[in-house]
Amino acid sequence: MSLMNNLSTSMISSSSSTFFAPTSFNSRTQSVSVPLKSINIVKCVATPQEQQNAYKTKVSRNANIAKLQAGYLFPEVARRRAAHLLKYPNAQVISLGIGDTTEPIPDVITSAMAKRSHALSTLEGYSGYGAEQGEKALRAALASTFYRNLGIEDDDIFVSDGAKCDISRLQVVFGSNVTMAVQDPSYPAYVDSSVIMGQTGQFQKDVEKYGNIEYMRCTPENGFFPDLSKVARTDIIFFCSPNNPTGAAATREQLTRLVKFAKDNGSIIVYDSAYAMYMSDDNPRSIFEIPGAKEVAIETASFSKYAGFTGVRLGWTVIPKQLLFSDGFPVAKDFNRIVCTCFNGASNIAQAGGLACLSSEGLEAMQEVIGFYKENTKIIVETFNSLGFKVYGGKNAPYVWVHFPGRSSWDVFSEILEKTHIVTTPGSGFGPGGEGFIRVSAFGHRENVLEACRRFKQLYN
Amino acid sequence: MYYSQFLSRVCMPHAVLLQPKESWNSSKSNDEIIVGHCTKVPRNSNLEKLRSGYLFPEISRHESEHLQKNPDASLIRLGIGDTTQPIPDTITLAMAEQVRGLSTIQGYRGYGAEQGNMALRKAIAGKFYQDMGIKANEIFVSDGAQCDISRLQMLLGSNVTVAVQDPSFPAYIDSSVVVGQAGELEEETGKYGNIIYMNCGPENDFFPDLSTIPRTDIIFLCSPNNPTGHAASWQQLKQLVEFAEANGSIIVHDSAYAAYIRDGSPRSIFAIPGAKEVAIEISSFSKFAGFTGVRLGWTVVPEELLYSNGFPVIKDFNRIVCTCFNGASNIAQAGGLACLSTDGYHDLCKVIDYYMENAKILVDGFTSLGWKVYGGKNAPYIWVHFPGMSSWNVFAEILKKTNIVTVPRRGFGPAGEEYIRVSAFGQRQNILEAIRRLNSFL
Numbered sequence A: 001m002s003l004m005n006n007l008s009t010s011m012i013s014s015s016s017s018t019f020f021a022p023t024s025f026n027s028r029t030q031s032v033s034v035p036l037k038s039i040n041i042v043k044c045v046a047t048p049q050e051q052q053n054a055y056k057t058k059v060s061r062n063a064n065i066a067k068l069q070a071g072y073l074f075p076e077v078a079r080r081r082a083a084h085l086l087k088y089p090n091a092q093v094i095s096l097g098i099g100d101t102t103e104p105i106p107d108v109i110t111s112a113m114a115k116r117s118h119a120l121s122t123l124e125g126y127s128g129y130g131a132e133q134g135e136k137a138l139r140a141a142l143a144s145t146f147y148r149n150l151g152i153e154d155d156d157i158f159v160s161d162g163a164k165c166d167i168s169r170l171q172v173v174f175g176s177n178v179t180m181a182v183q184d185p186s187y188p189a190y191v192d193s194s195v196i197m198g199q200t201g202q203f204q205k206d207v208e209k210y211g212n213i214e215y216m217r218c219t220p221e222n223g224f225f226p227d228l229s230k231v232a233r234t235d236i237i238f239f240c241s242p243n244n245p246t247g248a249a250a251t252r253e254q255l256t257r258l259v260k261f262a263k264d265n266g267s268i269i270v271y272d273s274a275y276a277m278y279m280s281d282d283n284p285r286s287i288f289e290i291p292g293a294k295e296v297a298i299e300t301a302s303f304s305k306y307a308g309f310t311g312v313r314l315g316w317t318v319i320p321k322q323l324l325f326s327d328g329f330p331v332a333k334d335f336n337r338i339v340c341t342c343f344n345g346a347s348n349i350a351q352a353g354g355l356a357c358l359s360s361e362g363l364e365a366m367q368e369v370i371g372f373y374k375e376n377t378k379i380i381v382e383t384f385n386s387l388g389f390k391v392y393g394g395k396n397a398p399y400v401w402v403h404f405p406g407r408s409s410w411d412v413f414s415e416i417l418e419k420t421h422i423v424t425t426p427g428s429g430f431g432p433g434g435e436g437f438i439r440v441s442a443f444g445h446r447e448n449v450l451e452a453c454r455r456f457k458q459l460y461n
Numbered sequence B: 001m002y003y004s005q006f007l008s009r010v011c012m013p014h015a016v017l018l019q020p021k022e023s024w025n026s027s028k029s030n031d032e033i034i035v036g037h038c039t040k041v042p043r044n045s046n047l048e049k050l051r052s053g054y055l056f057p058e059i060s061r062h063e064s065e066h067l068q069k070n071p072d073a074s075l076i077r078l079g080i081g082d083t084t085q086p087i088p089d090t091i092t093l094a095m096a097e098q099v100r101g102l103s104t105i106q107g108y109r110g111y112g113a114e115q116g117n118m119a120l121r122k123a124i125a126g127k128f129y130q131d132m133g134i135k136a137n138e139i140f141v142s143d144g145a146q147c148d149i150s151r152l153q154m155l156l157g158s159n160v161t162v163a164v165q166d167p168s169f170p171a172y173i174d175s176s177v178v179v180g181q182a183g184e185l186e187e188e189t190g191k192y193g194n195i196i197y198m199n200c201g202p203e204n205d206f207f208p209d210l211s212t213i214p215r216t217d218i219i220f221l222c223s224p225n226n227p228t229g230h231a232a233s234w235q236q237l238k239q240l241v242e243f244a245e246a247n248g249s250i251i252v253h254d255s256a257y258a259a260y261i262r263d264g265s266p267r268s269i270f271a272i273p274g275a276k277e278v279a280i281e282i283s284s285f286s287k288f289a290g291f292t293g294v295r296l297g298w299t300v301v302p303e304e305l306l307y308s309n310g311f312p313v314i315k316d317f318n319r320i321v322c323t324c325f326n327g328a329s330n331i332a333q334a335g336g337l338a339c340l341s342t343d344g345y346h347d348l349c350k351v352i353d354y355y356m357e358n359a360k361i362l363v364d365g366f367t368s369l370g371w372k373v374y375g376g377k378n379a380p381y382i383w384v385h386f387p388g389m390s391s392w393n394v395f396a397e398i399l400k401k402t403n404i405v406t407v408p409r410r411g412f413g414p415a416g417e418e419y420i421r422v423s424a425f426g427q428r429q430n431i432l433e434a435i436r437r438l439n440s441f442l
Helices: A048-053 A073-087 A107-119 A136-146 A163-174 A188-197 A252-265 A331-342 A348-357 A360-386 A409-420 A446-460 B055-069 B089-101 B118-128 B145-156 B170-179 B234-247 B313-324 B330-339 B342-368 B391-402 B428-441
Strands: A157-160 A180-184 A213-217 A236-240 A268-272 A297-302 A315-318 A391-393 A399-403 A437-441 B009-012 B034-037 B139-142 B162-166 B195-199 B218-222 B250-254 B279-284 B297-300 B372-375 B381-385 B419-423
Touching: A073 A409, A107 A348, A107 A360, A107 B089, A107 B330, A136 A157, A136 A348, A157 A163, A157 A331, A163 A188, A163 A268, A163 A297, A163 A315, A163 A331, A163 B145, A163 B313, A180 A188, A188 B313, A236 A252, A252 A268, A331 B145, A331 B170, A348 A360, A348 B330, A360 A391, A360 A399, A360 A446, A409 A437, A409 A446, B055 B391, B089 B330, B089 B342, B118 B139, B118 B330, B139 B145, B139 B313, B145 B170, B145 B250, B145 B279, B145 B297, B145 B313, B162 B170, B218 B234, B234 B250, B330 B342, B342 B372, B342 B381, B342 B428, B391 B419, B391 B428
Parallel strands: A180 A213, A180 A236, A236 A268, A268 A297, B009 B034, B162 B195, B162 B218, B218 B250, B250 B279
Antiparallel strands: A157 A315, A297 A315, A391 A399, A399 A437, B139 B297, B279 B297, B372 B381, B381 B419
16 A cells, blocks of 8 residues: 655655645544544555656646645644554554544534434425525624624624635635735644735745745743734734634733734734634633724634534634725625635535524533533643643643744654654644644543543653 | 625725725615725735626625515526525435434544545545546545635636636636736726637537637636536537647536436536546536535546646645635535435436426427527526627516516626526426516516
């Protein structure tokens, strides 16, 4: 059996994988003791020799995509996991890498989705195309659940098939002629989508950064909030809080400064609030809690980590009417055009589930599952603390950010995988600012998390 | 599909007075000038090139306006091609079962493979691409063809040239404009400078005369065609493949209506030898399974399809799918698998038959009124000719006089008038009623 060979002509950074994820890989199973359910091995595509004789079109490869250094981070992690399982077929691999939810979805939510499914088989219950912006009832429920008293209206909310997809749709709205800033480290979709859109220059190997992106370093020293006095003006600022991967949650004071920074610079903040419900501290859950934010910010969010909808696919983006381009044109109008042209609405069944999530019973049920993952996080934090590591995050997010000073994060990742059969995520996958850190995700069955912690203790004692 | 009306704003401190931008504000709302903060972020100039809203929300808007003026009107919607018949039980049962499984430990599924569930990919390969050498790993499951078209455009980038049929499904042109391929809009003709429009009409059997078409990197072709209903013959597709080969172009073949073919025309571009080296195929469960709201489709990118530098297109598409997408809903995918089961497929064919019976009624109805009618034989769309007339005017007349919604030809491309698309999706009684009304009106 052989994995698909890497045929890319793009440069491979030393800190990233030297292989590309096979296209047919179902790499996201999550149970411990069951071996990978279906390793679909792709036979080798033409070797470089054969390729020379193979028919080629005259269509040039998109130079922007060629700038990308390796596969997207999480399929890379999955590929390493799969390779590990090939090497140790009986290993009880525990996945604390990809932030994939593991606990069943509460009944109140699935019964609503089942009901909607059955209804599609009836004349009265059948519905075809839905509004691309989402079903009215769901938009209204989102507004009243998350944005009550914040002046966000139902029609400011666009329902989607998830935040990752929304990030790319936002990039399509912005186009290639805008500059962007990201936290460093940050969720890789912001940078990768920016590269694809043509907003960036080439990857600079020495600093591990793409040209034209402003990387806002977030470290323990600055409390994981960028020193805005050192940040150059960009058109767009991506900001995620509670943060993936560091787990840091920005305070009201910090977000007020961020909003002022954006206002002074005429920038737009894209605020990723996918983990807001994991907040323990009394920090803002929405950027719109900050006065003035409606004129400078967009907020994306997701049901993935709240309702276990990682596979069901549902999220939303808020674009206030007050958010304007430099010529006064409302951003929401262009986003609406993109949503109508490049998208066709989230699945109606998923939306029925979303509505049930926001009923009082649904909210309670979600809080319970979130509480369960938070308890996992606590266990992981305590473990690493007890082993003498400097540990960050974990309080307001389901991620634990562990410092391994002076070490390459891919090396630590490999060592942990090799010696304990635990999958984590190397910090450098989130940007050069993540080097020297490992992200441990707290999604998992309790017994797996406990077992993982036992193994960590064994390795690092 | 109803978008809210927006207010124009004057920015402080520039106090730029906006020219009334009727071109982008296609809804007839009043432009109120309100003082507010403008960011310094420039609007994407590509989006400025779009002259109106996307076609189908525009049709919806006209519907709503008509209903506002005529609240008692009994509207018959033969405009937007929206399926109306319930989804067969076999399929919704499978989805409900998947859903219930999500509440159990054994049945719970988190993130799926971005490329789709392997069982579904295999089923699609087996059902639609048997003997064509298309493998499961060349199939990417999605949330629908409209989304895939845009993902393909992101893949291809702004530096490629594009040819589309005229008329064609508006997403090809609109997505091309959005991504920056299309060049400037020529206001008089309504054409974009960099797009090649391949005229399709009765004079060329609704297939482009390739001898008159200059080379472009990408050629969008939809067969059976939306809106004309024409299903390209084997010979026509072979010509197209040869044309693409000779020019080093990539065909994006939209086969969303393949299930409606009745006359043995090819259902996939990959039925043509050599197509794997020059074509991508997109398709959808929307019209095949009534999944317009459930959201499921797929794109085939053969491993043999290479860029000019030899790099496989499939690798980059995979990268787009992994970065800009997160997989189709696992519930929709469970439904998709059931659609391709023997029972599911059999039940779906009955629904397709129902719509095609509607199409026949519409074809016969218009024909008996003396109108030249095309399509309706291999696709759920009837293409009716109104010689010498503006298509938006015909649309408006029909709506006003008979409360029937259709789609004007002008919405599908700049180069023509004189045609109306009538969709055959609908309840039988509405189709029959539509014909009755047209009889008295026309």
